[in-house]
Amino acid sequence: MPRRPAENTPEALEDLEIGKPCNKAGGVEAVYHAMRHAVGKAGVVRAKDSLTSLNQKSGFDCPSCAWPDPDGDRSRFEFCENGAKAVASETTAARIGPEFFERHSVVELSEHSDYWMDQQGRITEPFVLRPGSDRYKHISWEDAFQLVGQEFASLQNPNEAIFYTSGRASNEAAFLYQLLARAWGTNNLPDCSNMCHESSGLALKQSIGIGKGTVTLQDLREAELILVAGQNPGTNHPRMLSTLQQAKENGAVIVSINPLREAGLVAFSHPQRLTQALGAKTDLADEFVRLKINGDQALFQGIGKRLLEMDSEKSGVVDLSFVSEFTDGFESYKEKLESLDWDRLIEACGVSKETVDRLAGLFAKSEKVISCWAMGLTQHRNSVATIRDLTNLHLLRGAIGKRGAGLCPVRGHSNVQGDRTMGIFEHMPEWFYQGLEREFGIDCPREAGVNAVGSILDMKANAGRIFVSLGGNFLSATPDTEYTADALRNCRLTVQISTKLNRSHLVAGKTALILPCLGRSERDVQDSGEQWVSMENSMGIVHSSSGQLEPASPKLKSEVAIICGLAKSILTKANIRIDWSNFEGDYSLIRSAIERVVPGFENYNIRARQPGGYYLPNPVKERQFETDTGKANFGVADLDIERPLVGRFLLMTIRSHDQFNTTVYGLDDRYRGIKGERRVVFINPEDMEKLSLKTFDIVDVHSHFKGEVRVTRKYRLVPYDIPAGCLAMYFPEANTLVPIGHMAAGSETPASKSIQVEIRKHSV
Numbered sequence: 001m002p003r004r005p006a007e008n009t010p011e012a013l014e015d016l017e018i019g020k021p022c023n024k025a026g027g028v029e030a031v032y033h034a035m036r037h038a039v040g041k042a043g044v045v046r047a048k049d050s051l052t053s054l055n056q057k058s059g060f061d062c063p064s065c066a067w068p069d070p071d072g073d074r075s076r077f078e079f080c081e082n083g084a085k086a087v088a089s090e091t092t093a094a095r096i097g098p099e100f101f102e103r104h105s106v107v108e109l110s111e112h113s114d115y116w117m118d119q120q121g122r123i124t125e126p127f128v129l130r131p132g133s134d135r136y137k138h139i140s141w142e143d144a145f146q147l148v149g150q151e152f153a154s155l156q157n158p159n160e161a162i163f164y165t166s167g168r169a170s171n172e173a174a175f176l177y178q179l180l181a182r183a184w185g186t187n188n189l190p191d192c193s194n195m196c197h198e199s200s201g202l203a204l205k206q207s208i209g210i211g212k213g214t215v216t217l218q219d220l221r222e223a224e225l226i227l228v229a230g231q232n233p234g235t236n237h238p239r240m241l242s243t244l245q246q247a248k249e250n251g252a253v254i255v256s257i258n259p260l261r262e263a264g265l266v267a268f269s270h271p272q273r274l275t276q277a278l279g280a281k282t283d284l285a286d287e288f289v290r291l292k293i294n295g296d297q298a299l300f301q302g303i304g305k306r307l308l309e310m311d312s313e314k315s316g317v318v319d320l321s322f323v324s325e326f327t328d329g330f331e332s333y334k335e336k337l338e339s340l341d342w343d344r345l346i347e348a349c350g351v352s353k354e355t356v357d358r359l360a361g362l363f364a365k366s367e368k369v370i371s372c373w374a375m376g377l378t379q380h381r382n383s384v385a386t387i388r389d390l391t392n393l394h395l396l397r398g399a400i401g402k403r404g405a406g407l408c409p410v411r412g413h414s415n416v417q418g419d420r421t422m423g424i425f426e427h428m429p430e431w432f433y434q435g436l437e438r439e440f441g442i443d444c445p446r447e448a449g450v451n452a453v454g455s456i457l458d459m460k461a462n463a464g465r466i467f468v469s470l471g472g473n474f475l476s477a478t479p480d481t482e483y484t485a486d487a488l489r490n491c492r493l494t495v496q497i498s499t500k501l502n503r504s505h506l507v508a509g510k511t512a513l514i515l516p517c518l519g520r521s522e523r524d525v526q527d528s529g530e531q532w533v534s535m536e537n538s539m540g541i542v543h544s545s546s547g548q549l550e551p552a553s554p555k556l557k558s559e560v561a562i563i564c565g566l567a568k569s570i571l572t573k574a575n576i577r578i579d580w581s582n583f584e585g586d587y588s589l590i591r592s593a594i595e596r597v598v599p600g601f602e603n604y605n606i607r608a609r610q611p612g613g614y615y616l617p618n619p620v621k622e623r624q625f626e627t628d629t630g631k632a633n634f635g636v637a638d639l640d641i642e643r644p645l646v647g648r649f650l651l652m653t654i655r656s657h658d659q660f661n662t663t664v665y666g667l668d669d670r671y672r673g674i675k676g677e678r679r680v681v682f683i684n685p686e687d688m689e690k691l692s693l694k695t696f697d698i699v700d701v702h703s704h705f706k707g708e709v710r711v712t713r714k715y716r717l718v719p720y721d722i723p724a725g726c727l728a729m730y731f732p733e734a735n736t737l738v739p740i741g742h743m744a745a746g747s748e749t750p751a752s753k754s755i756q757v758e759i760r761k762h763s764v
């Protein structure tokens with residue numbers, strides 16, 4: 001019996017060095033680190049070519065985050081340190097070919113770290129892992145597609161197939177992918193958004209009628225007050241800092257709401273401005289609100305309560321004309337907040353009453369308010385209610401649907417928003433299904449499919465599923481690693497469309513396929529010539545992206561070509577008449593089909609190609625709220641805060657500065673002063689003392705959920721400026737601790753930022 005590949009990162013400890021956290025982000029050091037990564041991996045010429053065409057109007061879209069490019073002139077280097085790392089990782093000179101898998105069995109590979117895996121380079125051709133074998137072997141594209149076709153043909157019911165998407169896929173690929181799933185007969189379309197901004201999408205849909213942000217870069221530049229809640233832009237959206245810097249120079253007050261004092265929000269040196277690259281800096285956040293993990297709902301309710309009190313003292317604080325013309329539910333919201341007890345609110349958020357009053361004062365004196373947020377708000381049990389409570393503050397002040405004001409959920413993956421617009425979702429509205437039926441003559445299923453957590457439960461409970469993954473790293477990105485590993489192992493077939501090796505290739509179904517694809521930086525040539533693709537960024541701008549570099553291997557196919565190849569072998573029913581070969585040969589035909597199905601894509605082939613792209617319509621910008629009441633809805637929810645029980649902590653799982661989600665570029669977290677190690681637990685020094693533990697001590701972490709216990713071993717303790725009772729560890733290593741059943745009410749996003757844990761000195 002061969003050994004089973006390990007599902008988790010190895011427990012080996014590296015050489016940890018702890019330095020002082022940085023007090024600013026950016027600067028010349030960021031440029032240095034960017035160039036070091038780019039040149040080190042790809043070689044000088046490839047690095048220069050890739051970085052100079054990154055985010056240019058005729059170049060390719062940065063595969064890192066979804067922050068928009070500036071509308072006006074772009075500097076020749078419109079990228080950030082972490083964008084450069086993402087590009088360097090994709091354009092690396094290292095390769096994984098057949099000899100690599102001859103050298104390494106799957107078990108052996110699984111014993112390496114994620115960092116090591118990323119360094120092995122780009123996968124050059126398709127590989128198959130056959131039942132009983134522990135080595136991937138080369139397979140031709142033709143045979144790979146045929147194998148998939150045969151496996152699909154053996155399923156009893158279309159819902160036995162699951163089609164996952166990661167948010168890097170282009171609109172063109174995503175549209176064809178969901179079409180394939182629906183023509184096959186299922187809405188099983190989980191995506192990375194389920195672990196990401198699903199809570200934002202749902203909350204905003206309920207409150208304002210559209211699950212997307214409502215502001216532009218120009219709005220941010222004009223805002224008077226900007227909240228940045230539960231977000232670490234210095235690491236995860238570095239180009240956002242230049243926008244914040246401009247806002248600041250125009251007089252905006254910036255408030256950071258976070259348990260951690262993240263470097264980028266303290267101050268920023270623009271690496272592309274000479275004086276700043278050399279050391280001068282702009283102080284960004286005027287106020288740092290150091291709240292407890294999961295204290296946000298209480299904080300937002302507290303600010304709302306104080307605004308109502310202020311309004312009763314002196315009218316005009318609540319924008320009554322906005323409230324009466326455009327909103328619904330104000331009276332019950334008011335009643336609810338008035339009934340809340342101040343002591344309870346203050347205890348729950350962990351900040352002083354004076355701070356809440358001061359924030360309310362800032363809201364009351366600012367006409368133009370923008371709230372930005374990311375995973376610190378979306379990955380908790382009460383996330384949907386929290387985001388609705390934040391939205392309520394904007395409704396109270398009429399700070400939405402006008403210049404300089406609105407809501408800004410800051411998306412993660414560069415096209416996660418576009419993928420959803422293209423129909424990657426387990427229950428699309430009826431008009432969408434009818435559009436597909438009209439365009440393609442298929443019968444769309446109407447039964448809702450599974451989301452990410454739903455698909456794990458389904459694969460675990462039922463043997464023989466087929467799991468197809470358009471990008472991403474499902475095993476490491478989802479909660480409860482060991483549980484998810486069993487779910488994937490239970491599949492008859494797992495198919496990964498990937499650029500680079502990851503753990504989801506190793507912990508796989510009975511049969512597993514790796515179908516390697518072109519990266520975004522690479523030229524994509526099909527029958528009709530060179531192709532381009534398109535994406536939608538965090539602000540609803542649709543724009544094009546054209547790869548510039550030679551593909552990493554001549555045997556790679558584009559995502560579109562792979563989906564068309566799969567579709568031709570999976571969809572054998574005679575009644576399906578979709579011309580996949582035409583789509584594969586000429587992507588403008590895909591865009592024409594999208595134009596006929598999805599509103600807002602009129603003249604798609606022309607408009608997406610114009611410099612800078614174009615904005616999708618967003619009715620909220622005109623104060624039209626397409627909700628069930630036809631108005632913006634105040635959300636009224638009970639305060640429901642996660643609190644650690646006695647002897648326990650609340651753990652958040654966060655990103656280091658050297659990773660993109662599950663891809664680990666390095667072992668440092670420069671802004672937090674960490675060097676050489678990812679297996680760390682950040683802890684308040686007083687908590688450490690109370691437990692009689694010391695810096696560098698090795699601990700095991702146990703998570704508790706409804707009587708279930710999960711453990712991960714061997715992490716080093718790092719004292720850090722984090723509120724008492726709170727801990728932080730890095731994702732994905734800590735995902736083992738996230739219970740599968742612990743998720744946000746409504747959105748079902750794993751609550752990976754508020755996990756009940758206990759720490760103990762390591763024992764064997």
Ligand SMILES: Nc1nc2c(c(=O)[nH]1)N[C@H]1C(S)=C(S)[C@@H](COP(=O)(O)OP(=O)(O)OC[C@H]3O[C@@H](n4cnc5c(=O)[nH]c(N)nc54)[C@H](O)[C@@H]3O)O[C@H]1N2
Nearest residue numbers: 082230231232236293294374375376412413655659660661
């Ligand atoms: N370089 C790089 N860029 C990325 C990514 C990456 O991994 N690397 N990932 C991309 C993706 S997919 C996404 S979704 C985004 C993620 O971007 P972020 O959301 O910034 O990423 P996280 O590291 O999860 O950070 C969450 C922040 O929330 C704070 N936080 C945690 N819990 C709470 C809480 O209860 N309340 C409040 N107020 N704050 C809290 C943490 O201290 C941290 O600062 O970045 C995208 N961009």
Ligand SMILES: Nc1nc2c(c(=O)[nH]1)N[C@H]1C(S)=C(S)[C@@H](COP(=O)(O)OP(=O)(O)OC[C@H]3O[C@@H](n4cnc5c(=O)[nH]c(N)nc54)[C@H](O)[C@@H]3O)O[C@H]1N2
Nearest residue numbers: 166192195196471472473477498499500502661662731752
């Ligand atoms: N505990 C915890 N868990 C989390 C989070 C957290 O904060 N804490 N964050 C969640 C969030 S916000 C997200 S978005 C998910 C991320 O979940 P995913 O999107 O599933 O994961 P990634 O790590 O972004 O995927 C990386 C893999 O994508 C492949 N890839 C890279 N580029 C391309 C490409 O151009 N095409 C194709 N086809 N493949 C490519 C590579 O093989 C790489 O190994 O993780 C979630 N999981």
Ligand SMILES: [Mo]
Nearest residue numbers: 196197412413
């Ligand atoms: Mo994300």
